[in-house]
Amino acid sequence: MQVKAVSMNTGVPASKVRLYIDLVRGKTVAEALAILKFAPSPSAVSVAKTVKSAAANAENNYQLEPSALKVVKIFADGAPMMKRHKPRSRGRASPILKRSSNITVVVADQEV
Numbered sequence: 001m002q003v004k005a006v007s008m009n010t011g012v013p014a015s016k017v018r019l020y021i022d023l024v025r026g027k028t029v030a031e032a033l034a035i036l037k038f039a040p041s042p043s044a045v046s047v048a049k050t051v052k053s054a055a056a057n058a059e060n061n062y063q064l065e066p067s068a069l070k071v072v073k074i075f076a077d078g079a080p081m082m083k084r085h086k087p088r089s090r091g092r093a094s095p096i097l098k099r100s101s102n103i104t105v106v107v108a109d110q111e112v
Helices: 014-024 027-035 040-064
Strands: 003-012 071-078 082-087 093-098 101-109
Touching: 003 040, 014 027, 014 040, 014 071, 014 101, 027 040, 027 071, 040 071, 040 101
Parallel strands: none
Antiparallel strands: 003 101, 071 101, 082 093
């Protein structure tokens, strides 16, 4: 059975999150959390929280064993941006796009 967890509007751009998502795709939940624990980035913390949430959803809602869970799908999509402007020379302004992302994790029990 597949169980999903989504983190919406994290303050980290999707391009930075995808670096850590690629590290944990296809691993067990315990291995994924061990990898993300030692990754030196705020985006790794966001991914780890979402993986923990998916594992907790599987355990509490569907009575699946947390040690038997595997990260089946994991991806990050763009979310709404905050748009700001920065003053430039000659009275002009340039846009600043503060990007965010939605992180989706799907875990399932391993095939034995």
